[in-house]
Amino acid sequence: DTAVSQTPKYLVTQMGNDKSIKCEQNLGHDTMYWYKQDSKKFLKIMFSYNNKELIINETVPNRFSPKSPDKAHLNLHINSLELGDSAVYFCASSQGQGASNYGYTFGSGTRLTVV
């Protein structure tokens, strides 16, 4: 069983379209994250949710909107896609948002290509 699963794995779409990436974790974790891997392979935090509540919202264009229907799911919706949105997006989860001892479990990533 995949602990953190993202769909789709690959997404090619045209500029201006709206798309969503889904993430689900079956670990019982209470905190989920979206990271963006930029062109220099650098992982940057975008959002974090704890028990469906938004706790971290970094400087991300408001075209990006996360949605957490329950603590096992954190989806990422992107409006009006731009060329610069092309990247690999990673979902992750952890237990204990306030605790310091837990590593993150990552999904396998979604490679988004905007053409």
Added chain:
Amino acid sequence: ILNVEQSPQSLHVQEGDSTNFTCSFPSSNFYALHWYRWETAKSPEALFVMTLNGDEKKKGRISATLNTKEGYSYLYIKGSQPEDSATYLCAFRRGAGTALIFGKGTTLSVSS
């Protein structure tokens, strides 16, 4: 701006060599330091989470140390094997309610 610096950026060693990498992070407001192993075409996997100054963690041939007062952590690999080839990421957390801030990683290549 919080910076997590890793060095070297890449490293190539022969099978059997021992090696180490460095992670530097802000020494103020320390909460936790993570190490991850990231193989090509896979997702990052947690190796260690360290929280106390002087912490030392070990998993097989891989170990890590932590100095929070001076803001650095070392990752050591003893007797490198080709399967150790991966990018090793460190990540810093400055407090509860904050996310991990990742370094750019050290890419290790081990030749047989």
